[in-house]
Amino acid sequence: MTLEINDEFLDNLTELIAIKSDKKITALFSEVHFADIAEVLDELDFDEAIYIIKLLDSEKTSEILTELDEDTREKILENLSAQEIADEVGEMDTDDAADIIGELSEERQRRVINALEDDDLAADIKELLSYDDNTAGALMAKELVKVYETWTVAGCMRRIRGQAKEVTRVHSIYVVDKEEKLVGRLSLKDLITSKSDQKIADILKPTVDAVNVHEDDEEVAKIMAKYDLEAIPVVDDNNILVGRITIDDIVDVIRDEADKDYQMAAGFSQDVEANDTIWELTKARLPWLILALFGGFISVSVLGSFDGAMDKYPELFFFTPLIAAMAGNVGVQSSAIIVQGLANDSLKGSLFKRLLKEILQGLLNGFVLAALLMSAGMLFLGFPLDLGITVAASLISVIVIASIIGTFIPIILAKRGVDPALATGPFITTSNDILGILIYFSIAKLVLGF
Structure with a gap:
């Protein structure tokens, strides 16, 4: 549902918040895209934005937080407890969760990570935070579909169903050897059209574009643009598969770089926005x-x-x-x-x-x-x-x-x-x-x- 954000809508929403009409507010946003809700929160007073964030469920607000203006998000995070932030990032993909937690002070980062119920998620976030900014490692997500070359097609299909629950979009299936090293990729079409008893090693595509965790994010963007990729796997110095980068993250990199270059060309010495002081x-x-x-x-x-x-x-x-x-x-x-x-x-x-x-x-x-x-x-x-x-x-x-x-x-x-x-x-x-x-x-x- 597309939301028309105008003065009438904002005035009505402000009145609902003032009288604490929680059911009407929840119903109002029930079918609205999280990006539209983020735009609404950017237009509201800070206290009103906090009220809505705490009212809606974490599954929706976790998406909203990733779309908010950085200054608005920073203020909201300052007014949420470590447990509340942990509940939010627990619903996010690891790359988004790491980005959100990375905006906090080191002490709050530690408290939020300790408050996470999922130990694997906590470990993944710690890993992503350990990479330098503007690198493939800092940009990647840990969620991906990975299979071993020794599996059969039938066994692979069974295991993929479990992995795919954690992955929003399955662009490619990555194949690794017993040492977790990337050896190739598969498409869903490859699996569907292959015989059940065939080995993955026999049907994989051995040529796969990949980037190192230390690769500059702008270089990653150039590679994905050049080869028209929707996603690209990320490997460490030993060619071990550690994550993947998707096109939505690259769009953000390109947009941020374009904004920076435009401002630099106009004579700005640092990144600023119209709403800055x-x-x-x-x-x-x-x-x-x-x-x-x-x-x-x-x-x-x-x-x-x-x-x-x-x-x-x-x-x-x-x-x-x-x-x-x-x-x-x-x-x-x-x-x-x-x-x-x-x-x-x-x-x-x-x-x-x-x-x-x-x-x-x-x-x-x-x-x-x-x-x-x-x-x-x-x-x-x-x-x-x-x-x-x-x-x-x-x-x-x-x-x-x-x-x-x-x-x-x-x-x-x-x-x-x-x-x-x-x-x-x-x-x-x-x-x-x-x-x-x-x-x-x-x-x-x-x-x-x-």
């Missing part, structure tokens, strides 16, 4: 604004060093914003293409060929734009030929150099382990503004001789 937003924005201010000061200093041109050729300064803007725009365009290529691993070929390509496309764009600008300046503004040549030559030079800088700064940053998205933000814009002004007035001084 003024202080948090200021801390995220201010460092890059200071950099832009410093860059602007350098631009002013560069202009000051050419003050002799003001008296003789005041028209030059009319084109200063245009030259600086074109440098910044071209640099951002070039860097955005490279960052995208680095992100999806589609950047191929030698650096020399890429350099030549950027120079050629920069020259082509530069000549077209310079011709348009020179013609407009001379026809409509009456500028002399030497000034037109100066502006045109400067524009071509700036575009070519900005293209080269925009291309190679992301590549250099990526090779040094720095997020290349940094190059699409104020950093590349500010540096190209300064360089554009310097090139412009240097060429003007050479051509016009002031």
Whole structure:
């Protein structure tokens, strides 16, 4: 059931909470998807959200908690006891349970894990929490369907029924040897169409894509996207099967990385959201604004060093914003293409060929734009030929150099382990503004001789 969340609905729900009409609230949410309920809780006051969380059963609220905004979830968890949190995570898949518990302090983590009734779940969560953040181990779930190569198809089917109860979706059946090492995979079709007395070793597919527990989560996302996988098994350094990663977890990784890159390109030094406090937003924005201010000061200093041109050729300064803007725009365009290529691993070929390509496309764009600008300046503004040549030559030079800088700064940053998205933000814009002004007035001084 799709829920329409509007002011009327929220006002009605608030009234039901105020009069503690538990039956009506429970009935209201009985057929509603947990993601919609999470959206409702994000809109309510904190006390009202807590009231609903404690009212609904753990099977539903466990799903709701995974969908809540992080700040809302953090506040809710702070107001739940260790036993209440344990009841919630007991209904979750291990990866979600580990994510929720990982947001708690170390002391509360210990108390919640000790409160879990399922010892196997507690052990699995401890294992997942032991892996470094942003790795396959931290991302994976322990729930999967695993069979041994020595089993028959009939025996395999019987055992799968028991395992599948704990797995939400059975994407693949993983085959291991007696040492628990991954040796292949099966599909349900393989089992259904095979004879009951056949050995699993005879029908398994020995080629199976897998990732190591220490693999970076972004690399896992690239692998799953490249091979169009819905799930991928995770193995340790000894090739022992330890878990699996499903496509829903990878979607979260891709979305989080896209959000981070977008904010970095916009000039944010840390991950923020619109609902964060003024202080948090200021801390995220201010460092890059200071950099832009410093860059602007350098631009002013560069202009000051050419003050002799003001008296003789005041028209030059009319084109200063245009030259600086074109440098910044071209640099951002070039860097955005490279960052995208680095992100999806589609950047191929030698650096020399890429350099030549950027120079050629920069020259082509530069000549077209310079011709348009020179013609407009001379026809409509009456500028002399030497000034037109100066502006045109400067524009071509700036575009070519900005293209080269925009291309190679992301590549250099990526090779040094720095997020290349940094190059699409104020950093590349500010540096190209300064360089554009310097090139412009240097060429003007050479051509016009002031």
